[in-house]
Amino acid sequence: MAIFNxxxxxxxxxxxxxPATPMLWVLRDHLQLVGTKYGCGIAQCGACTxxxxxxxxxxxxLPVSAVGEQAITTIEGLSEKGDHPVQKAWLEHDVPQCGYCxxxxxxxxxxxxxxxxxxxxxxxxxxMNGNICRCGTYLRIKAAVKTAAAS
Amino acid sequence: MTLVKTNLNRRxxxxxxxxxxxxxxxxxxxxxxxxxxxxxxxxxxxxWFDLNSYIKIxxxxxxxxxxxxxxxxxxxxxxxxxxLADELDVDWKxxxxxxxxxxxxxxxxxxxxxxQGIRQGWTPLRTAGATARQMLVNAAAQQWKxxxxxxxTEAGMLHHKGSGQQASYGEIASLAATLPVPEEINLKKFDAxxxxxxxxxxxxxxxIVTGKPLFAMDRFQEGMLVAMIAHPPAFxxxxxxxxxxxxxAMPGIRDVFxxxxxxxxxxxxxxxxxxxxxxxxxxxxxxxxxxxxKKALTVAWEEAADKNVVVKGWNGAESILIPGGIESTExxxxxxxxxxxxxxxxxxxxxxxxxxxxxxxxxxxxxxTAPYLAHNCMEPRNCFAHVTADKAEIYGPIQxxxxxxxxxxxxxxxxxxxxxxxxARMGGGFGQRAYGHHMVEAAVISxxxxxxxxxxxxxxxxxxxxIYRPTYTATYRAxxxxxxxxxxxxxxxxxxxxxxVSANRFPAGAVDNYLAEGWKLNSNITIxxxxxxxxxxxxxxxxxxxxxxxxxxxxxxxxxxxELLRRAKNNPVGKDNDYDPxxxxxxxxxxxxxxxxxxxxxxxxxxxxxxxxxNTYVAEVLDLVIKDNLPVVEKVYAAVDCGIVINPDAxxxxxxxxxxxxxxxxxxxxxxxxxxxxxxxxxxKYRLIRQKEAPKAIEIxxxxxxxxxxxxxxxxxxxxxxxxxxALYKATGKRFYDQPFVNDLQTSEMRM
Ligand code: FES
Ligand code: FES
Numbered sequence: 001m002a003i004f005n006x007x008x009x010x011x012x013x014x015x016x017x018x019p020a021t022p023m024l025w026v027l028r029d030h031l032q033l034v035g036t037k038y039g040c041g042i043a044q045c046g047a048c049t050x051x052x053x054x055x056x057x058x059x060x061x062l063p064v065s066a067v068g069e070q071a072i073t074t075i076e077g078l079s080e081k082g083d084h085p086v087q088k089a090w091l092e093h094d095v096p097q098c099g100y101c102x103x104x105x106x107x108x109x110x111x112x113x114x115x116x117x118x119x120x121x122x123x124x125x126x127x128m129n130g131n132i133c134r135c136g137t138y139l140r141i142k143a144a145v146k147t148a149a150a151s
Numbered sequence: 152m153t154l155v156k157t158n159l160n161r162r163x164x165x166x167x168x169x170x171x172x173x174x175x176x177x178x179x180x181x182x183x184x185x186x187x188x189x190x191x192x193x194x195x196x197x198x199w200f201d202l203n204s205y206i207k208i209x210x211x212x213x214x215x216x217x218x219x220x221x222x223x224x225x226x227x228x229x230x231x232x233x234x235l236a237d238e239l240d241v242d243w244k245x246x247x248x249x250x251x252x253x254x255x256x257x258x259x260x261x262x263x264x265x266x267q268g269i270r271q272g273w274t275p276l277r278t279a280g281a282t283a284r285q286m287l288v289n290a291a292a293q294q295w296k297x298x299x300x301x302x303x304t305e306a307g308m309l310h311h312k313g314s315g316q317q318a319s320y321g322e323i324a325s326l327a328a329t330l331p332v333p334e335e336i337n338l339k340k341f342d343a344x345x346x347x348x349x350x351x352x353x354x355x356x357x358x359i360v361t362g363k364p365l366f367a368m369d370r371f372q373e374g375m376l377v378a379m380i381a382h383p384p385a386f387x388x389x390x391x392x393x394x395x396x397x398x399x400a401m402p403g404i405r406d407v408f409x410x411x412x413x414x415x416x417x418x419x420x421x422x423x424x425x426x427x428x429x430x431x432x433x434x435x436x437x438x439x440x441x442x443x444x445k446k447a448l449t450v451a452w453e454e455a456a457d458k459n460v461v462v463k464g465w466n467g468a469e470s471i472l473i474p475g476g477i478e479s480t481e482x483x484x485x486x487x488x489x490x491x492x493x494x495x496x497x498x499x500x501x502x503x504x505x506x507x508x509x510x511x512x513x514x515x516x517x518x519x520t521a522p523y524l525a526h527n528c529m530e531p532r533n534c535f536a537h538v539t540a541d542k543a544e545i546y547g548p549i550q551x552x553x554x555x556x557x558x559x560x561x562x563x564x565x566x567x568x569x570x571x572x573x574x575a576r577m578g579g580g581f582g583q584r585a586y587g588h589h590m591v592e593a594a595v596i597s598x599x600x601x602x603x604x605x606x607x608x609x610x611x612x613x614x615x616x617x618i619y620r621p622t623y624t625a626t627y628r629a630x631x632x633x634x635x636x637x638x639x640x641x642x643x644x645x646x647x648x649x650x651x652v653s654a655n656r657f658p659a660g661a662v663d664n665y666l667a668e669g670w671k672l673n674s675n676i677t678i679x680x681x682x683x684x685x686x687x688x689x690x691x692x693x694x695x696x697x698x699x700x701x702x703x704x705x706x707x708x709x710x711x712x713x714e715l716l717r718r719a720k721n722n723p724v725g726k727d728n729d730y731d732p733x734x735x736x737x738x739x740x741x742x743x744x745x746x747x748x749x750x751x752x753x754x755x756x757x758x759x760x761x762x763x764x765x766n767t768y769v770a771e772v773l774d775l776v777i778k779d780n781l782p783v784v785e786k787v788y789a790a791v792d793c794g795i796v797i798n799p800d801a802x803x804x805x806x807x808x809x810x811x812x813x814x815x816x817x818x819x820x821x822x823x824x825x826x827x828x829x830x831x832x833x834x835x836k837y838r839l840i841r842q843k844e845a846p847k848a849i850e851i852x853x854x855x856x857x858x859x860x861x862x863x864x865x866x867x868x869x870x871x872x873x874x875x876x877x878a879l880y881k882a883t884g885k886r887f888y889d890q891p892f893v894n895d896l897q898t899s900e901m902r903m
Contacts (some may be wrong), residue, residue: 001402002598018402020441025439034369035362037276037578039529040610044834047529075362082361090360094352095809100529100578122410128842132834133768134579135224135530136811138845140804144515148303 004064008033009077019065024048026064027074035075035103039132046131049104049111050074056111075103078110086110089148105131109145118149139143171233181539182263206235206283208455209418212307212321214241219253221550222355224808225864226801227268229354231276234269235798237346238280238339241320242302248429249353253552253572268474269797269860270766282334283327287320289317294318315615325814341857346701350800355576367547367575370605376405376595378606378859379441381431383452385827387477387678392430398433398448399415404442405424406600407433407448407671410537410550412591413558419462422554424588425473426455426677427565427616432596438607445609455675461666472676480522480622480823480830483647486672487624490645491518493672498654501725502664507639512631515703519627521890523822524620524681525603525831527839530578531613534593542569548577555587557778562591563598583678586618593613603808609831619822621689623651629697630664637715639731647672657735658697660728661715661758681864686764691872691890694760698877699886708877730763734792737854738770741790746772746851755785758877760801760870766861768854771810773846773874782882782896784814784846787874789867791851794858805863813871815840821891838893 006013008031017029024041024083027033027050038049041060048059051073078084086109094101105128112119112127125146133141207215216232232248257675284304290310292299295316303310310317358365393405398649412428414421431450437442453627457473459470508514534547543565549555552572560567579583593606625644632638638661644652650669659665681687701711712737718724720732739761742748749755754776761770776787786808796802819838823830850869876887879896887895 017437020438021437025437027371028437029437031798032371033362034371037529038368038531039605040834042610042833042835075360078361082357084490086358091352091356091510092833094350094804095358096224096356096359097226097804098529098577098579099355100366101357103362127844130841132529132839132841134527134581134812134839136808136815136845137804138811138840138842139807139849142842 001040002065004067005068006067006137007104008071008072009074010071012083017064019063019124019127021064023050023059023062023064023072025065027059031075033074033117037100037103039101044132046103046108047100047101047130049107051111052130054114056108074108075107077104083131084110086113086144086148089144089151092147093140093142093144097137100135101135103133103142104144105133110119112145113149119145158814165550169519183758186444197400203582206239206279207238207322208283208287208324208327210321211859212319213245214239214307214320215247215249217249219251220272221548221552221574221577222250222583223550223577223797225268225805226353226798229351230269230595230798231272232274232354232701233324233346233351234273235280238277239284240306241461242306242522243346243351246306250574252574253556254588259487268862270862275860276290277338281338282332284334285333286327288329290323290332291318291329293364294323294326302572306637322544324679332480344512347795347797348799351798353801360568365576366530367535367605368530368547368578368607370534370575371601372537373536375603375605376434376435376600377438377441378432378593379445379602380592381393381433381445381448381450382427382612383451383617385477385624386426386617386674386824387455387475387827389455390431390530391451393431393451394449398444401435401440401444401447403436404444405436406445407431410595411601412588413562415458415460417558417561417611418468419460420554420557420588420794421464422551422641423462423558423676424586424618425460425471430592431791432599434596434600434604442474442609467768472673472822474673475534475675476716477827478674478676479825479827483622483674483824487622487645490672491624491626491643493670495643495668495791498652498667498669499725500666501657501659501662502639504639504641504664504666507643507664507852508628508630511638512633513703515625515632515700517696517886517888518624519695519888520624521688521691522820523622523678523824524619524678524820525614525679525822525829525887526577526579526581526583526620526836527614527837528577528583529579531610532589532608532616533606535603536590536597536599536681537594538563538565538594539601541565543597544573545590545594545864546573546575547590548575548580548588549587549591550577550580550582550585551587554585556591558587558591559594563594581682582853583618584683586773588674588680601884610834614832614837617677618679619676620687621646621649621678623685625651625689625692627692629696630885631700631704635706637662637700641666642690642693643670645670645672647674647676647689648678649685651689651691653729655727655729656880657730658715660723660730660732661727663724665724669765673882682719682809683764683802683868686762686865687816687867687872689762690762690764690869691876694762694873695876695886696880698758698760698880699875709748711741712761730768734768734854735763737759738792739767741852741854742770742772742788745850746774746788748772756878756881758881759876760873760877762866762870763875764869765849765865766793767863767866769866769870771867771874773871773878775875775878777882782879784875786848786850787846787871789849789851790854791863791867792854793863793866794854794856794860796853797860799853802853802863803851806867807849808865809865809867809873811840813868814846817872817875817890818844818896819891824833
């Protein structure tokens with residue numbers, strides 16, 4: 001057990017956990033930030049995607065001890081009112097079915113647009129390829145990313 | 152307008168009461184629409200009519216609609232209340248939709264699956280909405296001292312033209328709550344719908360995109376512990392002994408123990424588990440700690456013996472043998488090939504197939520196979536439970552709560568009234584979440600720990616637990632005469648542990664000499680419903696075969712099918728043909744037109760397929776191109792006849808999902824076994840379709856008609872398998888008989 005001072009969604013948070021604990025479980029179990037989802041635990045599905053200093057990151061493979069001062073953003077902190085351009089585009093295209101994968105999809109998409117505001121079709125496909133949607137909403141995801149990029 | 156009755160012999164279909172703070176509440180039965188037509192629905196047996204949902208109209212005009220059906224992504228939580236709101240004449244923006252919890256005494260049946268939600272809800276929802284509206288009108292008539300006939304309603308407002316009076320529903324609701332429920336009410340003409348048939352956004356959209364805790368996985372309660380289970384690593388094994396010491400000594404661990412879920416002599420229903428009834432529980436403070444302790448656990452396993460369990464199904468109780476022993480995919484293949492050569496059960500026979508095959512000019516025979524599939528819902532199995540001495544609260548993902556209630560009650564030793572199942576939004580269902588074993592497991596662990604617990608399966612636990620889509624095979628034979636007419640057709644299908652054949656489906660009825668046979672083998676590998684059960688294999692097999700028969704006959708594949716459908720219409724063979732040839736032909740014609748079938752671009756390889764299941768007709772055309780030795784699905788056109796479409800954009804979303812899922816499973820879906828061990832346990836090995844492999848575009852066209860609505864969650868799924876196979880044939884010159892197709896693609900010059 002060790003104490004970690006984290007910077008999550010612009011807020012200082014202190015947790016006392018095993019240093020090997022993945023950020024996914026720190027968020028979900030210790031901070032009740034449950035928007036970040038568990039899907040596979042082995043960096044294969046993208047359900048657990050968060051931002052570390054603005055970069056998309058699989059939180060299931062990110063030990064809390066590796067975070068340090070770096071800023072973490074989760075789906076809860078992507079925007080104050082749920083009106084980030086990506087979230088708005090998601091609603092416009094009515095993307096979700098079951099919804100379980102969508103926080104991860106949105107976080108990946110938002111990180112892509114941070115670094116590449118006008119991605120090509122292929123760049124979108126490549127960036128989003130690590131996020132599985134079992135319900136098969138891929139076409140709407142791609143369309144929503146394009147809409148968000150255009151806004 | 153359709154006139155329907157609101158009252159039934161013994162119990163009222165609708166019940167009205169006043170709300171404490173002002174306003175009215177109308178309770179009504181959700182189940183009344185099990186039969187499709189209004190007349191039929193309202194003459195259903197009285198015991199079906201338990202009160203199971205309600206409308207609340209607040210004095211502020213806000214309308215709350217309870218949605219009893221659990222939501223797994225098919226958007227019933229939006230579309231079902233839309234039906235009600237339309238008849239009620241309210242403004243959709245003033246409607247709040249809430250998920251009802253499971254109250255058997257109040258709701259009777261709460262089931263999402265089989266694409267039946269909309270179909271069953273159609274008449275009762277409309278009746279309820281129209282009744283509430285009529286009561287508001289009657290109340291206004293009383294208050295204004297005018298005739299009810301002169302009052303009109305619009306967007307939650309009542310108007311009386313003659314006197315110029317008007318009021319909102321909210322102002323009148325309290326008075327309406329004191330009036331008797333009208334005995335008869337009029338349902339709207341279809342052309343008067345203003346919400347039905349218009350696209351409305353998912354009512355949970357904002358909560359989903361902001362990461363709100365909607366799933367059982369997200370449940371947190373003070374004092375809650377986290378639990379995981381260890382199940383046998385192979386089918387055919389059971390717990391021999393457990394060394395709990397190391398795991399128990401790990402940080403944060405509260406207890407490690409084995410427990411029984413259901414005893415072997417417990418009389419099951421079709422949704423109860425038959426294997427893995429003894430599990431190891433690991434309980435601790437946090438998920439990570441429990442995960443680590445699970446890894447430190449040493450369990451010795453031993454082979455389980457044969458056992459018989461009694462399963463009560465639609466046709467009464469049946470004793471089923473669960474064989475002991477260790478099974479493998481290789482062994483299954485051999486046994487299935489043997490069975491396919493033996494005589495099987497005749498499911499339907501028309502004419503004299505034997506004689507017809509003998510005198511045929513050409514005969515073609517082909518065999519199709521498909522492996523077990525794991526559902527792989529994105530949300531692994533999990534459940535929250537808090538069981539105390541005298542009651543139990545269960546909160547989890549479940550498609551069919553009523554089917555697990557009995558097991559919960561028996562296992563916990565609590566009467567059903569003391570068990571409250573609350574329905575979480577499900578992170579996918581696909582049939583798998585109809586099986587509620589995870590609820591029993593969570594409850595037993597909570598009871599033992601005397602604490603609220605959240606039980607979570609790891610992805611590996613989830614993928615290797617079982618309840619798979621069965622493995623199937625089917626051999627088809629067709630005979631053509633010298634003029635290339637189809638004179639005989641034979642299907643012999645089998646599987647473990649069920650066969651996939653629906654004997655009365657197309658092309659039964661369209662061929663003079665027809666034979667359908669089925670056989671099955673039992674196994675200890677558990678299976679369950681999977682998006683469009685049985686159709687999900689046989690649809691693709693049949694439609695791939697049809698393509699090859701059309702080719703042999705030298706006919707266009709769409710025209711070949713239409714020719715058979717004309718025969719089925721004009722001069723049907725046999726009886727009990729379970730499809731409407733006109734509607735079937737309708738979707739084929741529509742997809743032919745929309746895809747410009749006869750003018751395919753030159754580099755595009757096209758496959759067509761059509762299927763009817765779950766009361767909905769679907770035809771699909773799939774366009775494939777080869778890029779860098781890789782098949783790319785450029786576009787899929789689908790034509791769908793599901794009657795009236797309630798929420799077109801949501802319906803298209805569902806349809807797109809079914810198509811993407813079908814392409815994914817056709818190409819990649821596969822679970823195999825070696826010595827009883829599932830060979831894939833996570834997404835590194837179990838390949839699911841991803842963004843890059845999804846079609847670049849999907850166009851879904853609905854047949855416009857005034858027929859009562861049917862479901863969409865399943866019907867678009869089965870035909871895609873054949874559309875993929877038939878397009879791949881055009882692209883490669885090779886037929887694809889064995890799913891997943893990726894196995895054969897990897898051995899050609901193509902890679903996927
Ligand atoms: S849970 Fe982290 S990638 Fe799947
Ligand atoms: S919406 Fe269900 S997994 Fe993506």
